[in-house]
Amino acid sequence: MSSIGDTVVRISPTLAVVVVVLAGLAVTTNYLGQTGYWRDTVVATLRAVVQLAALAAVLGVVIQKLWASALFVIAMGCVAAWTSAGRVAHRRATFRRSLRCVLPVALATIVIVTVMVMIGVLPPTGLAVIPTAGIMFGGAMNTTSLAGRRAHDELVTRRGEVEAALSLGLLPRDARLEICRPAASDALVPGIDQTRSVGLVTIPGAFVGMVLGGASTTDAAIMQLFVLISLLAVSAIAAVITTEMVARELL
Template sequence: MTGATIAFGPMLGVVLVALVALGGVVLWLGELGQARAVVTAALRAVLQLALVSLVITAVLRTGWLTALFVLLMFSVAAVTSARRVGVPKRVPQTAAAIGAGVLPVLALVLATGVVPWRPIAVVPIAGIVTGNAMSATSQAARRALDELRTRHGEYEAALALGFLPRAAALEICRPSASQALIPALDQTRTVGLVTLPGAYVGVLLGGASPLQAGITQVLVLIGVLAAQSVAVLVAVQLVAAGTIARD
């Protein structure tokens, strides 16, 4: 590191290659079947972040470009979530779940002025909240659909007892789908004790004080938890209603 920033140079490339190789070789030796996925994911991350770094310089100059960029992030999140769930044709439905979590959080932090209406502040907050809402939606919907498939007999039994289809589906899929919140809950409970999350480290590297970094991280963690809670609820309800269903 140079001062408070990561040093960019040949050694950084060597370290990144070594880390990718470590993950890939371990999975390959363990026969877990994801070695190629680690390499592919790493390459995509490098290329995508390089492209975003170039684009975002122009995006941050104007408000309307910032809005378009945030909309692009949201659109990609909805498409990605639909694919992860195994319902690629249900993008509007996954978008509804993600949006239900993201919109109230962004509206609250921006309307109150806690996060300033500046592109340099809006883009990272919107990206973090959207990405986490996407992950929660994907996990909740997948688990709900898997439960309904594997426990179809229990679903039929609930119908036989007089449950309406939506209520019967909720009895089956709601408990497992709620587990999508476990990562966010664990991170929020253990922040500062087990891990220092990205927002905290990023603000520190940007030259802010530890107190400012801590305040920023608390806002991010609680905002993410709120967004994920709403997204999971909406995703489960859409699955139970049959709106999100595998073809």
């Protein structure tokens, strides 16, 4: 049992019981509240257990080699794209839709991480590249899923307005974009609120992790700022690309 682990949370059989109880609470609340997501909560919980166990076993080997870390990052991007593809249009993910989702979900992250490694800001090690890319993939994935769903829902709800815009001579892409863009942009709100309230409402994980690892609070704050700003960047790119692709009926 590590001292860092004890500082964050006491790792013991009691913790395992607490995790099970919390998972049960989430499932039960979703079921009784008729949110429609109790099965998804069960699946998400079970997947988290299996995937984190696999991550703990694999990561120690992968981070030793940069090429292996790069392959791991590519795999992460593919999974993120597949996840968003299944959420964007409320349909089961297909290979073609997942391939298209790579653009908003993974492109910006891969470019940013590659540039940072090339200019020396990010060390060319798996220990640095994998977590950084993973955080960005997660932000872009969430934004793509939310922006895509909101865009599609708005186009369905306001279909008459789209047809009216078409009757006025607007191109199909322009008519759809005019209707869905404001709604899709709401996907950026969580990231913006997280950034503007950091240190006042939440103390993010990257900050806590660095401090517990022995870094100074100043270094931890700088690192956390980088994480938050990079999330704003990849999320903005993801939202714009997703909205454009929905408007062009590519997603």
